[in-house]
Amino acid sequence: MIQFVYLVPLFPLLGFLINGFGWRTIPKSLGGIIGSASVLASFVVSLLIFFEVKNGANATVTLFDFIQTGKLSIPLAFRVDSLSSVFLLIITGIGFLIHVYSTSYMHEDEGMVKYFAYLNLFVFSMLLLVLGANYLVMYMGWEGVGLCSYLLIGFWYKNNDFASAGRKAFVMNRIGDLGFLVGMLLILFNFGTLTYTDFFGQLNNGLEPVRNSVYNWIAICLFIGAVGKSAQIPLFTWLPDAMAGPTPVSALIHAATMVTAGVYMIARSSLLYNLAPDALQIVGWIGAATAFMAATIAIKQYDIKKVLAYSTVSQLGFMFMALGMGAYTTAVFHVMTHAFFKALLFLGSGSVIHAMSGEQDIRKMGGLGKHMRTTQITFLIGCLAIAGIPFFSGFFSKDEILASTFAQNKMIYAIGIISAMMTAFYMFRLYTLTFTGKFRGTHEQEHHLHESPAAITIPLVLLAVLSIIGGYIGLPAVITEHHTLAHFLSSSVTNGLTAHLSHQTEWMLIGISSFIAIAFSIYGYMANRQPNFVPNSGLAKVLENKWYVDELYDALVVRPINELSALLDRFVERMGIDGFVNGVGKSVRWGSDRMRLLQTGQVGFYIFILVLGMTVLFALGFFWIG
Amino acid sequence: MDLFEILFWILTIGAISSALGVILSRNPINSVICLIATFFAISGHYVLLNAQFLAVVNIIVYAGAIMVLFLFVIMLMNLNADVEPQKSRLVQFAGIISGGILFLVILAALRDSKINGVLEKSSNSVGLIENLGKTLFQNYVLPFEISSVLFLSAMIGAMVIGKKEPSNDLPERSPNQN
Amino acid sequence: MPIQYYLFLSFALFCIGIMGALMRRNAIIIFMCIELMLNAVNLLLVAFSKMYNDASSQIFVFFIMVVAAAEVAVGLAVIVMMYRRVHSVDINILNRLKH
Numbered sequence: 035m036i037q038f039v040y041l042v043p044l045f046p047l048l049g050f051l052i053n054g055f056g057w058r059t060i061p062k063s064l065g066g067i068i069g070s071a072s073v074l075a076s077f078v079v080s081l082l083i084f085f086e087v088k089n090g091a092n093a094t095v096t097l098f099d100f101i102q103t104g105k106l107s108i109p110l111a112f113r114v115d116s117l118s119s120v121f122l123l124i125i126t127g128i129g130f131l132i133h134v135y136s137t138s139y140m141h142e143d144e145g146m147v148k149y150f151a152y153l154n155l156f157v158f159s160m161l162l163l164v165l166g167a168n169y170l171v172m173y174m175g176w177e178g179v180g181l182c183s184y185l186l187i188g189f190w191y192k193n194n195d196f197a198s199a200g201r202k203a204f205v206m207n208r209i210g211d212l213g214f215l216v217g218m219l220l221i222l223f224n225f226g227t228l229t230y231t232d233f234f235g236q237l238n239n240g241l242e243p244v245r246n247s248v249y250n251w252i253a254i255c256l257f258i259g260a261v262g263k264s265a266q267i268p269l270f271t272w273l274p275d276a277m278a279g280p281t282p283v284s285a286l287i288h289a290a291t292m293v294t295a296g297v298y299m300i301a302r303s304s305l306l307y308n309l310a311p312d313a314l315q316i317v318g319w320i321g322a323a324t325a326f327m328a329a330t331i332a333i334k335q336y337d338i339k340k341v342l343a344y345s346t347v348s349q350l351g352f353m354f355m356a357l358g359m360g361a362y363t364t365a366v367f368h369v370m371t372h373a374f375f376k377a378l379l380f381l382g383s384g385s386v387i388h389a390m391s392g393e394q395d396i397r398k399m400g401g402l403g404k405h406m407r408t409t410q411i412t413f414l415i416g417c418l419a420i421a422g423i424p425f426f427s428g429f430f431s432k433d434e435i436l437a438s439t440f441a442q443n444k445m446i447y448a449i450g451i452i453s454a455m456m457t458a459f460y461m462f463r464l465y466t467l468t469f470t471g472k473f474r475g476t477h478e479q480e481h482h483l484h485e486s487p488a489a490i491t492i493p494l495v496l497l498a499v500l501s502i503i504g505g506y507i508g509l510p511a512v513i514t515e516h517h518t519l520a521h522f523l524s525s526s527v528t529n530g531l532t533a534h535l536s537h538q539t540e541w542m543l544i545g546i547s548s549f550i551a552i553a554f555s556i557y558g559y560m561a562n563r564q565p566n567f568v569p570n571s572g573l574a575k576v577l578e579n580k581w582y583v584d585e586l587y588d589a590l591v592v593r594p595i596n597e598l599s600a601l602l603d604r605f606v607e608r609m610g611i612d613g614f615v616n617g618v619g620k621s622v623r624w625g626s627d628r629m630r631l632l633q634t635g636q637v638g639f640y641i642f643i644l645v646l647g648m649t650v651l652f653a654l655g656f657f658w659i660g
Numbered sequence: 661m662d663l664f665e666i667l668f669w670i671l672t673i674g675a676i677s678s679a680l681g682v683i684l685s686r687n688p689i690n691s692v693i694c695l696i697a698t699f700f701a702i703s704g705h706y707v708l709l710n711a712q713f714l715a716v717v718n719i720i721v722y723a724g725a726i727m728v729l730f731l732f733v734i735m736l737m738n739l740n741a742d743v744e745p746q747k748s749r750l751v752q753f754a755g756i757i758s759g760g761i762l763f764l765v766i767l768a769a770l771r772d773s774k775i776n777g778v779l780e781k782s783s784n785s786v787g788l789i790e791n792l793g794k795t796l797f798q799n800y801v802l803p804f805e806i807s808s809v810l811f812l813s814a815m816i817g818a819m820v821i822g823k824k825e826p827s828n829d830l831p832e833r834s835p836n837q838n
Numbered sequence: 839m840p841i842q843y844y845l846f847l848s849f850a851l852f853c854i855g856i857m858g859a860l861m862r863r864n865a866i867i868i869f870m871c872i873e874l875m876l877n878a879v880n881l882l883l884v885a886f887s888k889m890y891n892d893a894s895s896q897i898f899v900f901f902i903m904v905v906a907a908a909e910v911a912v913g914l915a916v917i918v919m920m921y922r923r924v925h926s927v928d929i930n931i932l933n934r935l936k937h
Contacts, residue, residue: 634933635932635933636929636930636933637929637930637932638751638860638863638929638930641859641860641868642754642755642758642860645758645759645762645856645859645860646758648762649758649761649762649765652762652765652766652769653765655769656765656768656769656772664839665839668839668843672843672847675847675851676847676850676851676854679850679851679854679855679874680854682854682858682867682870682871682874683854683855683857683858683861683862683867683871688864688866688867691867691870692870695870695873695874698851698874698877699877702877702880702881705844705847705881705884706881706884709844709884709885709887709888710888711884711887711888711896711899713896714880714884714896714899714900717900717903718877718880718903721903721907722873722877722903722906725907726873726906726907726910729910729911729914730866730869730870730910730914733866733914733917733918734866736918737918737921737927739864739866739927744864745863745864745926745927745928745930746863751860751861752861754860755857755859755860755861756857756860756861758856758857758860759853759854759856759857759860760853760857762853762856763849763850763853766849766853767846767849770842770845770849775841775842775845776840776841776842777840777841777889777890778839778840778841778889779839779840779841779844779885779888779889780888784891786887786888786891786892786893786896787887787893787896791893792893792896792897792900794893795893795894795896795897796897796900799894799897800894800897800901803901807901807904807905810904810905810908811904811907811908813908814907814908814909814911814912815911817911817912817915818911818912818914818915819915821912821915821916821919822915822918822919
């Protein structure tokens with residue numbers, strides 16, 4: 035089965051082609067079935083591949099040579115190993131659930147078939163990204179998911195704000211992509227290959243005499259790509275704006291899969307990052323800063339999707355923290371659990387928004403639990419998981435991250451603990467404001483409240499189950515003999531984490547994080563039982579306005595560039611280039627105004643000029659040439 | 661100086677003087693007569709150069725047909741020395757000067773060239789009809805045929821251009837009167 | 839007899855034709871001067887034909903005559919039309935090309 039790995043991206047591609055070319059003619063329900071079925075087929079194949087990989091198989095499947103010049107050879111090849119098979123399952127599995135969810139969620143939308151085409155294209159690109167056997171294929175997928183993200187954020191492009199949110203995401207991703215491209219070219223320049231196995235082989239052997247700083251530069255450049263894609267400081271502001279897209283898109287692209295591409299890339303390049311300690315330091319600190327900052331912002335947001343978006347940024351920060359500690363498998367573990375519970379939360383919020391007929395402000399919600407029990411319970415499970423309450427999936431992965439930071443860097447551990455505190459608080463604030471208490475919206479909305487149909491609730495239930503049990507494949511070392519996921523991944527990812535904690539310390543850390551999670555969850559619940567929404571002031575106002583980061587970028591980057599281009603427009607474009615171009619035109623015009631006086635209309639004069647010209651030609655021929 | 665050269669000089673002087681007559685005489689009729697004389701002199705040169713057929717054709721086509729056409733037109737328009745438009749002396753002088761300069765420049769260019777063949781006095785059969793006919797119909801059949809198309813189009817063109825325009829005062833026949 | 843003699847003669851006739859075209863205003867005279875120039879060229883061709891013993895250039899003369907005859911037919915028709923419009927054959931009246 036492993037040889038047929040190309041089937042995995044092929045099905046979504048076919049789905050995209052069918053839906054994409056026929057989106058005007060294919061009926062909505064058929065389009066949904068095509069879209070979902072293609073991803074289901076991929077999931078089945080992925081599952082079969084996963085079991086083979088579990089038995090120790092791995093392979094590089096080369097389809098054809100993509101670029102072949104001189105010594106350089108870049109094939110279009112797929113690398114199947116433990117890392118990519120885990121991502122395959124996450125992408126196709128959650129992708130399928132979200133496709134099913136979308137068939138109901140998008141049913142009212144006239145562009146539903148187009149939407150499924152985009153979604154399939156996204157799944158295809160994402161699979162390409164994780165399956166590629168070299169950086170170029172990964173880059174192709176990388177750009178593909180960026181494109182789909184742009185298309186889907188701006189899916190309701192008639193709304194100007196949504197369209198510009200799509201543009202913002204695209205531009206910010208481009209900044210990161212440039213870093214990735216430069217890193218890729220550096221690898222090509224220094225090692226002459228982009229294929230993982232060759233590249234890592236050279237790294238292992240140390241055959242290639244490359245200076246140490248080169249490793250750091252390559253690692254930093256690749257990390258810049260990850261910063262853009264995974265919404266880390268300073269390129270994180272696009273992700274909250276990306277919530278303009280349909281909610282299932284937020285769940286699939288901007289929570290579960292695409293934004294974790296950066297984590298995947300760094301985990302894939304683990305051997306490189308082990309050689310680049312300085313770059314790892316940067317990764318860790320940026321992750322910690324992002325986790326902290328996003329969590330603070332999330333506390334004061336009122337838009338249900340914005341809260342989830344900032345919590346996504348914050349959780350991604352946690353992943354990068356783990357990466358920075360060299361605990362790559364831990365980061366992948368968190369990617370997986372996060373994919374479960376964050377997709378669940380987003381889909382739950384989608385269900386809420388559906389019931390509220392598009393209202394997203396949690397100040398106008400409240401008491402929804404009475405009307406939509408399934409959504410409430412599954413959402414609660416998601417909150418418990420992300421808050422890190424013991425025995426839910428998020429607890430295990432987050433605890434592992436915190437343990438790794440404790441072993442490496444106590445400062446980052448402190449930041450991580452504070453962020454985890456805030457996570458528990460804002461998630462329960464969100465839950466409490468949405469599902470408990472009294473309804474605060476209009477009478478009309480209250481009348482309209484209803485539980486969502488089965489196509490929405492079944493994925494919610496499935497994801498809720500996964501959110502509960504997903505953590506048990508990575509039980510900490512104090513409980514089991516060995517970490518199942520880490521052991522599985524060890525064939526393709528080499529952890530750089532060296533320090534081992536004693537069992538006693540680990541129990542202590544587990545205790546701390548459990549206590550903090552439970553305490554702040556309860557605090558978040560209690561503090562928001564009787565909400566009164568007074569206008570924020572002081573620090574809270576800064577947080578509500580997202581630390582004024584957008585305004586800061588506006589002042590630092592956007593406005594200077596605008597002014598510079600206005601200046602260039604006025605002086606270079608208008609005066610310089612236009613002056614030159616128009617000047618040429620004007621002088622030709624002026625010259626021909628003078629020249630046309632020669633045209634007297636007298637035939638005799640023409641004959642005279644003719645003879646004169648003939649004479650001059652003969653004379654020239656005689657004196658110069660002859 | 662043998663007969664050939666004597667004839668050459670007589671014909672040359674005749675050709676150039678009558679050509680000058682073409683451009684200098686004020687009466688267009690005289691110009692035409694002078695041009696005919698020039699053609700005769702040129703035909704004489706053709707005979708000297710063993711191009712007997714061309715000599716005859718030159719007289720028939722040029723001196724006969726074409727120049728008669730010119731004469732007809734001139735008589736049709738009733739042109740004479742009195743109505744002849746004249747350019748100013750200055751322009752005439754400029755014309756002569758520029759023509760002369762062109763002549764000198766061409767001669768100067770020619771002096772430098774490597775053309776120095778000698779014309780044999782012996783008669784040969786190149787210019788006879790038989791020889792010309794063979795060359796024409798063996799090597800130049802296609803241009804020959806095309807020239808017939810040219811003639812046809814020239815004929816039609818001359819008729820179209822020279823046709824009297826329909827005058828506007830004739831009442832137009834309306835369809836319902838039939 | 840060197841070929842130069844004939845070259846000189848035909849150049850002389852050609853230049854006389856040009857002078858005429860420059861000096862005169864009568865369209866018919868200018869037309870005749872053009873005929874004169876054509877004949878000068880014909881003469882040269884025949885001289886070369888004699889020099890190289892080749893009939894081809896005489897064929898060219900033949901074609902030139904053909905073209906000249908066609909040209910005269912059309913050209914005179916134009917001149918007649920012009921006379922009918924403006925009652926003159928003065929080329930200086932024809933200055934519409936300016937516009």
